[in-house]
Amino acid sequence: MRLQVIKDLWLKSDLFAWSAPHYMKADGSISNTGGAFDLNAGLEFKITKNINLWTQFNNVFNKEYQRWNQYPVYGFNFVGGIVFSFDQKN
DSSP states (O other): OEEEEETTEEEEEEEEEEOOOEEEOTTSOEEEOOOEEEEEEEEEEEOSSSEEEEEEEESTTOOOOEEETTEEOOOSEEEEEEEEOSSOOO
């Protein structure tokens, strides 16, 4: 979802849902890792025509799960940055 809150500010959100992926154990039996939901949220702010600031908050509820067997996801984390766009035509 991407929603424009005010003129130059956008709210972004992602919801990912996984069913329980299957894997094979060393003894040949089949098991699964369990399903999961993962909510992410972010903001993007347009400073000028060519410059945007953004931040993204991932795994907001700090859910511990494995996307694949023995590969756990990160807990709550965030990233941010600056986007500079060249040659904007309006």
